[in-house]
Amino acid sequence: MTFDPAALRTREYGWMASDPAIYLNAASTGPMPARAVAVADEWSRLRARPHQIPLTLMFEAAATARRQFAQLVGADVEEIALMTNTTYGLNLAARALPLRPGVILTFDGEFPSCVYPFQAMRSRGISLELVPRKDGLPDEDTLVAAIARPDVVAVVISWVQFASGFVADLERIGNACRANGVFFIVDGIQGCGVRPLNLHALPVDIFASGAQKWQLSPWGTGFVYVRRELVQQLEPLDVGWACMRASTDYARLTDYEFDFFPDARRFEVVTIPYHDFAVANASTAMLLEIGVEAVAAHIASLVGEVIDWVGTRPDMSLVTPADPARRAGVVSFAPADPAATSARLHVAQVAHVLREGAIRLSPHCYNTRDEIRAVTQLLDAETPP
Numbered sequence: 001m002t003f004d005p006a007a008l009r010t011r012e013y014g015w016m017a018s019d020p021a022i023y024l025n026a027a028s029t030g031p032m033p034a035r036a037v038a039v040a041d042e043w044s045r046l047r048a049r050p051h052q053i054p055l056t057l058m059f060e061a062a063a064t065a066r067r068q069f070a071q072l073v074g075a076d077v078e079e080i081a082l083m084t085n086t087t088y089g090l091n092l093a094a095r096a097l098p099l100r101p102g103v104i105l106t107f108d109g110e111f112p113s114c115v116y117p118f119q120a121m122r123s124r125g126i127s128l129e130l131v132p133r134k135d136g137l138p139d140e141d142t143l144v145a146a147i148a149r150p151d152v153v154a155v156v157i158s159w160v161q162f163a164s165g166f167v168a169d170l171e172r173i174g175n176a177c178r179a180n181g182v183f184f185i186v187d188g189i190q191g192c193g194v195r196p197l198n199l200h201a202l203p204v205d206i207f208a209s210g211a212q213k214w215q216l217s218p219w220g221t222g223f224v225y226v227r228r229e230l231v232q233q234l235e236p237l238d239v240g241w242a243c244m245r246a247s248t249d250y251a252r253l254t255d256y257e258f259d260f261f262p263d264a265r266r267f268e269v270v271t272i273p274y275h276d277f278a279v280a281n282a283s284t285a286m287l288l289e290i291g292v293e294a295v296a297a298h299i300a301s302l303v304g305e306v307i308d309w310v311g312t313r314p315d316m317s318l319v320t321p322a323d324p325a326r327r328a329g330v331v332s333f334a335p336a337d338p339a340a341t342s343a344r345l346h347v348a349q350v351a352h353v354l355r356e357g358a359i360r361l362s363p364h365c366y367n368t369r370d371e372i373r374a375v376t377q378l379l380d381a382e383t384p385p
């Protein structure tokens with residue numbers, strides 16, 4: 001299928017034609033497409049009469065979610081556990097990986113999900129070290145050099161940084177980790193669904209992502225990928241009935257057979273929000289139908305438009321790298337007075353955020369070049385260069 005952004009916008013985001021807002025904030029919360037809203041309505045109706053929801057429908061929703069998430073990131077379904085957010089997957093890494101005492105490296109400037117779970121490991125003799133920024137961005141060279149240190153046991157970083165939009169070179173960092181026997185953990189939420197990814201071709205051990213942003217899905221949906229060879233090595237972080245093989249057979253729950261699922265379902269502890277995963281399935285199916293490559297190309301051209309415009313404004317500095325290999329859907333720029341610019345955008349109903357002293361825009365498949373131009377023209381009109 002060829003991706004036609006205008007047709008998609010009409011079909012899945014019809015409200016955008018009459019709403020004066022310009023939605024440029026997928027990096028915070030991705031708007032659900034119409035087909036996902038329809039599934040949410042349908043499941044709400046069913047949920048009001050739970051006898052209309054057979055177990056098979058619930059299990060099918062979960063199985064589809066695992067299968068589609070696996071497809072999205074180039075993994076096998078046995079390597080995917082459904083999670084309600086990114087952080088839970090990162091906690092699994094922090095607490096279940098067989099880490100000896102030592103140092104975990106991350107970049108200064110990471111979203112706290114890559115920080116707190118790893119700062120909490122002091123009692124195991126493990127400390128978190130922040131690699132300082134260089135020119136405001138992650139310093140990959142210094143990180144890669146530090147990985148060779150004998151005290152380093154793991155690296156945790158986000159694939160795409162939440163504030164700057166910097167895209168890490170997972171292959172390079174992962175190869176350095178592999179060469180030194182260091183675990184590589186990735187927070188994927190700011191890239192997952194809008195940047196092509198083939199985890200099987202990458203030296204990544206654990207990859208966690210919530211689906212509420214770029215995957216255009218409900219809050220409380222997401223997944224963790226655990227590399228096949230590690231699945232059975234990791235002792236589940238929390239242990240619940242849903243980790244066990246017996247949980248699929250409600251007739252023998254009280255056999256108490258202590259036997260984890262052999263695949264990544266062993267990390268799914270509790271009853272998952274089936275309703276929300278059914279909705280996420282509709283959104284993920286849409287992204288897979290369009291194709292992540294096509295979505296990425298569309299977003300890259302919109303981000304490129306912003307980057308070109310920042311280049312015309314001597315009073316603004318670009319925070320996001322201009323190199324297409326180092327950027328995804330987040331584009332951030334720092335005006336002279338960020339708070340005043342942000343206030344202007346709010347008045348004009350341009351959904352954006354102010355992060356780390358910069359304006360962050362995050363366009364997705366439904367945004368148009370005209371919308372980007374409307375934003376740049378607005379800022380040019382009110383603050384001429």
Ligand SMILES: Cc1ncc(COP(=O)(O)O)c(C=O)c1O
Binds near residue numbers: 084087162190
């Ligand atoms: C890089 C990054 N990681 C994690 C999160 C959120 O984590 P969670 O899905 O656990 O709420 C965000 C944004 O909210 C983020 O930007």
